Amino acid sequence: MITVHNLTKDYGLNRAIENLNFTAEKGEVLGFLGPNGAGKTTTIRILTGYMPPTAGIAKVGGFDVIEESLDVRKLVGYIPETVPLYEDMRVYDYLKFMGELHRIENIDDRIEEVLEQIGMEDRSQSFIKNISKGMRQRVGLGQALLHEPEVLILDEPTIGLDPKQIIEVRNLIKSIGKERTVLLSTHILSEAQQICDRVIIINQGKIVAEDAPDNLQSRLSSVRKVNLRVAKEPKKAAAIVRDIAGVVAVQVNDGGLIQFENIVEQDTRSVVAKKLVESGFDLLELTPEVVSLEDIFLKLTREGPDLSEIEHNTSSPRNIDESEG
Amino acid sequence: MRNIWTIAKKEYSSFFYSPIAYVVGVVVFLVMGIFFTFDLNSAILNQYAPKITYLLDILIFPLIFLAVPILTMKTLTDENRTGTLELLLTAPIRDHELIIGKWLGTFLFFLSLIALTWFYPLVINFLVEPGIDQSKLVANYLGITLLVSALTAIGVYVSSLFKNTIAALIASLGIVLVLWLVSAPAQFLQGSAADFFRYLSITEHYYGSFRAGIIDLQGIVYYVSMTILALFLGTRSIESRRWR
Numbered sequence: 001m002i003t004v005h006n007l008t009k010d011y012g013l014n015r016a017i018e019n020l021n022f023t024a025e026k027g028e029v030l031g032f033l034g035p036n037g038a039g040k041t042t043t044i045r046i047l048t049g050y051m052p053p054t055a056g057i058a059k060v061g062g063f064d065v066i067e068e069s070l071d072v073r074k075l076v077g078y079i080p081e082t083v084p085l086y087e088d089m090r091v092y093d094y095l096k097f098m099g100e101l102h103r104i105e106n107i108d109d110r111i112e113e114v115l116e117q118i119g120m121e122d123r124s125q126s127f128i129k130n131i132s133k134g135m136r137q138r139v140g141l142g143q144a145l146l147h148e149p150e151v152l153i154l155d156e157p158t159i160g161l162d163p164k165q166i167i168e169v170r171n172l173i174k175s176i177g178k179e180r181t182v183l184l185s186t187h188i189l190s191e192a193q194q195i196c197d198r199v200i201i202i203n204q205g206k207i208v209a210e211d212a213p214d215n216l217q218s219r220l221s222s223v224r225k226v227n228l229r230v231a232k233e234p235k236k237a238a239a240i241v242r243d244i245a246g247v248v249a250v251q252v253n254d255g256g257l258i259q260f261e262n263i264v265e266q267d268t269r270s271v272v273a274k275k276l277v278e279s280g281f282d283l284l285e286l287t288p289e290v291v292s293l294e295d296i297f298l299k300l301t302r303e304g305p306d307l308s309e310i311e312h313n314t315s316s317p318r319n320i321d322e323s324e325g
Numbered sequence: 326m327r328n329i330w331t332i333a334k335k336e337y338s339s340f341f342y343s344p345i346a347y348v349v350g351v352v353v354f355l356v357m358g359i360f361f362t363f364d365l366n367s368a369i370l371n372q373y374a375p376k377i378t379y380l381l382d383i384l385i386f387p388l389i390f391l392a393v394p395i396l397t398m399k400t401l402t403d404e405n406r407t408g409t410l411e412l413l414l415t416a417p418i419r420d421h422e423l424i425i426g427k428w429l430g431t432f433l434f435f436l437s438l439i440a441l442t443w444f445y446p447l448v449i450n451f452l453v454e455p456g457i458d459q460s461k462l463v464a465n466y467l468g469i470t471l472l473v474s475a476l477t478a479i480g481v482y483v484s485s486l487f488k489n490t491i492a493a494l495i496a497s498l499g500i501v502l503v504l505w506l507v508s509a510p511a512q513f514l515q516g517s518a519a520d521f522f523r524y525l526s527i528t529e530h531y532y533g534s535f536r537a538g539i540i541d542l543q544g545i546v547y548y549v550s551m552t553i554l555a556l557f558l559g560t561r562s563i564e565s566r567r568w569r
Binding site: 045048049050051052070073074076078080082084085086087088089097098100101102103143 | 327328331332335339342343407408409410411412413414415416417418419567
């Protein structure tokens with residue numbers, strides 16, 4: 001549904017995106033992840049026909065975004081990041097105006113449907129300037145859904161929503177993504193993990209990783225770093241572990257957690273477990289450390305596209321996502 | 326065509342949500358009302374028939390020359406500033422449909438305002454014997470309509486260039502002033518050179534012919550081409566925004 005080939009955009013001397021290549025299929029929710037200023041909005045603006053690329057080809061539904069811009073715009077439903085709306089209009093009138101521009105048949109019935117979908121039936125006569133930010137976001141989403149677009153492009157759709165609304169919007173996007181193509185830009189990683197079939201991580205205008213969120217995680221997780229906990233005397237246990245072949249860098253932290261690393265391609269966990277139990281230790285925990293999407297993201301966006309680096313620098317999962325939203 | 330009408334309708338109704346349109350409307354009718362009353366009193370005292378052109382002169386300057394730039398300054402600057410331009414430029418509409426729709430909506434608003442001023446000639450027609458010269462009145466109003474059409478198109482074009490409404494207002498007033506004063510060199514020139522500068526002036530055609538009751542083809546061509554030129558430039562300005 002979306003095909004992007006060697007897409008490049010310059011703003012004067014500043015290169016916003018460079019040689020992007022990706023595709024999105026029908027029935028797929030594609031997450032576009034990256035820090036602020038990575039080039040997400042630029043890519044989206046090219047795909048929606050708002051501005052042309054400096055070089056490269058972008059096609060939506062087989063139509064070229066420059067040559068067949070009007071056809072592309074008919075196929076795409078879009079919410080810009082700032083959710084621009086006409087403050088002086090009523091919700092209903094606004095949807096009607098946008099619907100008329102999209103030449104929707106039976107427009108009043110369709111607006112009723114969309115209002116129900118976004119849960120705004122009772123606020124349809126409110127002026128947009130008087131509704132909350134969450135409602136504005138929903139009106140924006142309603143506008144994007146109005147003409148039942150084949151491709152839905154959402155730039156940071158859950159920013160400024162409360163947790164309940166976030167869940168509602170995410171569920172809505174998921175259900176839409178079953179039949180249509182959704183391209184979703186976000187910097188909230190758990191969001192990408194929850195609703196995207198595939199994520200593209202973009203940094204400084206370049207794609208640094210692309211895969212299903214779970215694959216990305218499993219690909220980069222390994223048994224290299226292992227957390228170990230015993231009931232008592234962690235220092236003694238650490239000394240035993242240190243003597244096992246294939247184990248390096250054993251550390252004991254203040255909480256009594258022992259961390260060690262395996263030499264590449266060698267899982268020593270069963271040996272470690274056996275030795276400790278034989279030595280009379282009560283083994284409480286023996287787990288490989290999980291690489292969270294956040295770690296991958298932070299690593300990739302900080303240092304560039306070398307994936308092998310990440311395996312050496314994992315840390316325990318943190319939960320920074322909702323607080324950013 | 327349908328898109329033009331959709332945008333024009335929205336633009337027209339947006340004036341009624343904005344206080345500035347009411348302020349302009351009140352000022353226009355207040356000023357005209359005051360002058361109308363003075364003129365009527367003076368006509369009764371001095372025993373002359375009140376002239377409609379006296380009142381229409383007030384309508385044109387300063388009212389139209391100020392009101393049109395003030396009300397057109399926001400047409401696209403606001404869309405640009407609030408980001409709604411992105412919605413319009415990613416909707417399936419052509420750039421010229423956007424510009425013409427914006428112009429048409431604003432122009433229709435002014436036409437409504439001007440239509441209301443027809444009240445004054447009606448009153449005068451009722452007061453004087455044997456009534457006022459209707460054909461002259463029609464020529465006057467046709468001239469005003471054409472003038473407003475060109476001024477509105479210029480205002481919409483200028484607003485497509487700016488994100489800041491004050492900058493758009495000043496630029497728009499500046500262009501109107503230049504188009505007004507461009508005939509000034511004519512008084513130092515003779516022959517076709519003088520005619521050329523006079524032809525360029527946006528006020529010359531109105532004052533030179535329509536005001537005197539003459540429906541002048543040259544004037545119609547001037548105002549219509551000025552409107553088309555400004556709308557064309559506006560469309561190019563929106564197009565170029567995509568490439569910036």
